[in-house]
Amino acid sequence: MDAKKIEATRRRLSSEYENLIKSINRNRLTAEQIKLENTEDECDLATISRFRLIEYHLHESDFQRLRFIQEAMKALDRGQYGDCVRCGNDINEKRLMAVPWATLCILCQEETEKDRNSSDLVTAGPEEEMDL
Numbered sequence: 001m002d003a004k005k006i007e008a009t010r011r012r013l014s015s016e017y018e019n020l021i022k023s024i025n026r027n028r029l030t031a032e033q034i035k036l037e038n039t040e041d042e043c044d045l046a047t048i049s050r051f052r053l054i055e056y057h058l059h060e061s062d063f064q065r066l067r068f069i070q071e072a073m074k075a076l077d078r079g080q081y082g083d084c085v086r087c088g089n090d091i092n093e094k095r096l097m098a099v100p101w102a103t104l105c106i107l108c109q110e111e112t113e114k115d116r117n118s119s120d121l122v123t124a125g126p127e128e129e130m131d132l
């Protein structure tokens, strides 16, 4: 990858990073509001737990992407951007255009998703709290 492309990717990643931080903060505020509005209404516990679930999933995917972006920026610094962290092959350039924070090639991505889905069922639950 040439210097121009690296610079463009770095800019894209850091603006993506900032957007994500903003969206996490916005989601937090919305979630707080939902909680405030709903705690008075004791009959509507189902609504509260549904919102908690949405909030959890929002955060989960945001935080995950935040981590990927950080990893991709580190890889850029090391000059290893575009290499799959699992098998070492080049990540398809089209994939990087669509998902600039991709750290896995498409094959490894599919593999880890399979692994994650099966372990998620056991370990993850909406009761877990996450902090920045």
Ligand SMILES: [Zn+2]
Binding pocket: 084, 085, 086, 087, 088, 089, 104, 105, 106, 107, 108, 109
């Ligand atoms: Zn791979």
